[in-house]
Amino acid sequence: MSNAILLAPGPVQLHPEVQKILAQAMIHHRTPEFDAILKRVLLNLKFFFQTENPVFMHTSTGSGGLESLLVNLLSKNDEVLAIVSGKFGERWADMAESFGAKVHRHQVSWGKAVSVSEIDSFLQKNKNIKLVLCQACETSTATMHDIKALGEMIAKTPALFLVDGITAVGAYEIKMDEWHIDGLVAGSQKAVMLPTGLSFVSLSKKAWKISEQANTPRFYFDLRKEFKANQNGETLFSSSVPLVKALDFILNRIQEIGLKKHFKQLKRRADFTREIAKQLKLSLYSSSPSDSVTALNVPANIDGVKLREHLEKKYFVTIMGGQDQAKGKIIRIGHMGYILDEHLTETMHRLAQALKDFSYDINPEEIKNISTNWLEANPI
Amino acid sequence: MSNAILLAPGPVQLHPEVQKILAQAMIHHRTPEFDAILKRVLLNLKFFFQTENPVFMHTSTGSGGLESLLVNLLSKNDEVLAIVSGKFGERWADMAESFGAKVHRHQVSWGKAVSVSEIDSFLQKNKNIKLVLCQACETSTATMHDIKALGEMIAKTPALFLVDGITAVGAYEIKMDEWHIDGLVAGSQKAVMLPTGLSFVSLSKKAWKISEQANTPRFYFDLRKEFKANQNGETLFSSSVPLVKALDFILNRIQEIGLKKHFKQLKRRADFTREIAKQLKLSLYSSSPSDSVTALNVPANIDGVKLREHLEKKYFVTIMGGQDQAKGKIIRIGHMGYILDEHLTETMHRLAQALKDFSYDINPEEIKNISTNWLEANPI
Numbered sequence: 148m149s150n151a152i153l154l155a156p157g158p159v160q161l162h163p164e165v166q167k168i169l170a171q172a173m174i175h176h177r178t179p180e181f182d183a184i185l186k187r188v189l190l191n192l193k194f195f196f197q198t199e200n201p202v203f204m205h206t207s208t209g210s211g212g213l214e215s216l217l218v219n220l221l222s223k224n225d226e227v228l229a230i231v232s233g234k235f236g237e238r239w240a241d242m243a244e245s246f247g248a249k250v251h252r253h254q255v256s257w258g259k260a261v262s263v264s265e266i267d268s269f270l271q272k273n274k275n276i277k278l279v280l281c282q283a284c285e286t287s288t289a290t291m292h293d294i295k296a297l298g299e300m301i302a303k304t305p306a307l308f309l310v311d312g313i314t315a316v317g318a319y320e321i322k323m324d325e326w327h328i329d330g331l332v333a334g335s336q337k338a339v340m341l342p343t344g345l346s347f348v349s350l351s352k353k354a355w356k357i358s359e360q361a362n363t364p365r366f367y368f369d370l371r372k373e374f375k376a377n378q379n380g381e382t383l384f385s386s387s388v389p390l391v392k393a394l395d396f397i398l399n400r401i402q403e404i405g406l407k408k409h410f411k412q413l414k415r416r417a418d419f420t421r422e423i424a425k426q427l428k429l430s431l432y433s434s435s436p437s438d439s440v441t442a443l444n445v446p447a448n449i450d451g452v453k454l455r456e457h458l459e460k461k462y463f464v465t466i467m468g469g470q471d472q473a474k475g476k477i478i479r480i481g482h483m484g485y486i487l488d489e490h491l492t493e494t495m496h497r498l499a500q501a502l503k504d505f506s507y508d509i510n511p512e513e514i515k516n517i518s519t520n521w522l523e524a525n526p527i
Numbered sequence: 528m529s530n531a532i533l534l535a536p537g538p539v540q541l542h543p544e545v546q547k548i549l550a551q552a553m554i555h556h557r558t559p560e561f562d563a564i565l566k567r568v569l570l571n572l573k574f575f576f577q578t579e580n581p582v583f584m585h586t587s588t589g590s591g592g593l594e595s596l597l598v599n600l601l602s603k604n605d606e607v608l609a610i611v612s613g614k615f616g617e618r619w620a621d622m623a624e625s626f627g628a629k630v631h632r633h634q635v636s637w638g639k640a641v642s643v644s645e646i647d648s649f650l651q652k653n654k655n656i657k658l659v660l661c662q663a664c665e666t667s668t669a670t671m672h673d674i675k676a677l678g679e680m681i682a683k684t685p686a687l688f689l690v691d692g693i694t695a696v697g698a699y700e701i702k703m704d705e706w707h708i709d710g711l712v713a714g715s716q717k718a719v720m721l722p723t724g725l726s727f728v729s730l731s732k733k734a735w736k737i738s739e740q741a742n743t744p745r746f747y748f749d750l751r752k753e754f755k756a757n758q759n760g761e762t763l764f765s766s767s768v769p770l771v772k773a774l775d776f777i778l779n780r781i782q783e784i785g786l787k788k789h790f791k792q793l794k795r796r797a798d799f800t801r802e803i804a805k806q807l808k809l810s811l812y813s814s815s816p817s818d819s820v821t822a823l824n825v826p827a828n829i830d831g832v833k834l835r836e837h838l839e840k841k842y843f844v845t846i847m848g849g850q851d852q853a854k855g856k857i858i859r860i861g862h863m864g865y866i867l868d869e870h871l872t873e874t875m876h877r878l879a880q881a882l883k884d885f886s887y888d889i890n891p892e893e894i895k896n897i898s899t900n901w902l903e904a905n906p907i
Contacts, residue, residue: 160552161552170550368747387724
């Protein structure tokens with residue numbers, strides 16, 4: 148284990164095998180070797196998304212994937228309901244406005260899950276809504292929304308349900324088809340455990356029909372073109388060869404482990420973090436915590452910005468702080484990526500040390516022991 | 528030297544140091560360490576583009592960079608003159624049409640450079656042209672256009688001159704400011720010698736003014752937003768950390784070597800390829816050959832598709848063939864990336880062997896000797 152620890156909600160620590168793959172000599176994306184990898188990856192992504200529909204890759208950040216869903220489905224002046232429960236919800240709503248949509252923002256208090264019945268009544272009263280946008284996990288508040296219930300409800304309306312699964316798909320159960328999700332996005336640097344650089348998107352059959360009529364101009368993110376290219380065994384543009392090779396490793400590995408067991412590993416890290424947080428006398432920020440990232444309230448007399456910086460500078464642990472209204476008030480610890488038990492114990496140990504440096508009443512060695520004991524008592 | 532050789536016009540062979548950097552443990556893009564790298568890279572990109580204007584990075588393929596220029600500059604129904612001299616010219620013209628432009632296609636025979644005076648007369652007669660699009664090097668035909676002359680001529684008109692420099696910037700002299708280029712694009716997997724995943728774009732002052740009025744909807748590629756983020760020491764979206772770190776190495780290295788000497792290395796490879804081609808009795812496809820990639824005519828009685836596949840399968844050398852009208856008729860050998868003299872000699876040796884397997888009258892050992900001798904007689 149290296150001394151530096153990165154437990155942010157993306158980018159995440161890489162599997163040693165991924166690091167090796169990224170260092171391999173370049174191969175061309177128009178070779179039999181890469182053709183076989185691409186074919187396998189496109190198939191395994193369907194398993195990963197739990198869908199029968201094709202899943203596409205864009206060379207972009209996760210935000211590119213969010214834009215892809217919008218430009219493939221929106222027509223000018225379409226009405227959009229954006230569930231805004233944090234920074235990423237805001238950004239997606241802004242994005243939809245940039246592409247000419249009339250956006251209704253349903254504001255949810257930071258750290259709270261959206262009320263499904265409120266969305267239901269809104270849709271009952273507003274029959275023209277074409278798209279409903281929601282984060283599966285709002286990363287800025289570490290809050291999980293009830294995607295299953297939203298999906299079942301929205302499926303009964305003409306609206307399409309688009310889900311930002313960037314901090315969710317691959318971290319915990321998101322069943323695209325079964326839960327009636329019409330558009331789903333994932334990003335490489337989160338639960339996919341790779342560097343930033345790939346986004347993944349998929350459309351339901353209901354969404355494909357709309358995409359054929361959508362009049363937003365598009366080219367780089369045009370899924371009709373990408374579909375044709377994939378049918379020919381290619382990506383529309385040059386493939387990010389090292390990332391796709393590493394993705395192949397990750398998807399094969401998760402398939403071997405099985406999604407259920409893979410999700411359990413993340414849940415165990417989330418449970419651990421919440422249990423030790425209690426010992427640290429730090430409360431949860433979210434009332435609907437996600438298994439991909441946990442946000443903890445920083446004690447009122449400590450500046451969260453300074454705490455985070457101190458932890459990074461003195462103890463070489465990178466976690467994230469809060470943004471906007473949560474700035475200085477929370478810390479966010481990610482549970483995605485390649486994380487060993489030592490990383491978990493050491494993070495909590497060093498967090499306790501950092502807190503103690505701010506005159507917080509805590510015994511770091513005791514935290515370390517409790518951490519070790521919890522992990523031993525709760526094996527995977 | 529590994530047995531496999533990749534001399535395609537992108538992706539290219541990686542510097543061993545780049546491979547090491549790509550394999551490093553992940554760091555977060557909001558850390559002092561990464562902040563310093565980003566700052567340096569954004570500065571050095573200006574040197575690389577030979578411009579005083581800011582150069583931006585997108586997490587995308589080169590095509591994303593081409594889209595970026597269009598969506599930041601186009602307004603609906605704008606008239607565009609697209610110089611189409613091959614596959615990439617066609618694609619850029621298609622892209623402009625997708626974004627609502629009225630596109631005039633100036634067709635140039637494959638393998639020929641565009642006539643500057645023809646473009647001049649067209650612009651004299653068509654005063655409404657807002658953008659002129661041209662490849663610096665049309666990769667599909669390995670043909671270089673006279674960007675300097677075009678730039679000087681177009682600068683006298685109200686039109687903006689947009690240049691696809693994906694197979695040119697960093698491979699040979701392209702002086703953005705001095706040559707009056709209003710929009711320039713480069714891509715990571717070509718002369719920047721990295722894997723696919725980053726595009727680089729810059730706008731002239733003349734172009735910035737137009738971009739403020741351009742009404743094409745945009746978000747992911749919005750340079751106004753990217754500019755603000757860069758001013759704050761960040762990228763607009765998550766940074767591709769490993770690629771940006773590797774880019775830092777490449778730009779520092781080219782600065783140490785000096786652009787002039789760096790370009791000479793590529794020119795030497797191009798000269799070598801053309802000299803040995805003569806010995807192989809293979810003629811040049813292009814009458815305006817580029818220093819980044821060379822296209823050679825395949826002898827009439829040999830199927831170029833089969834030759835390329837044979838070379839890859841039996842001799843582990845990946846070069847590219849022709850596309851569309853040049854399919855089966857040419858092979859294209861790239862000069863960008865990490866290329867040692869052994870790679871050059873071995874490529875020509877194995878190409879001769881492959882040709883001989885197709886009953887071509889050639890002595891591979893003689894070709895190998897001539898290759899070695901030429902490289903020794905023409906040191907860098």
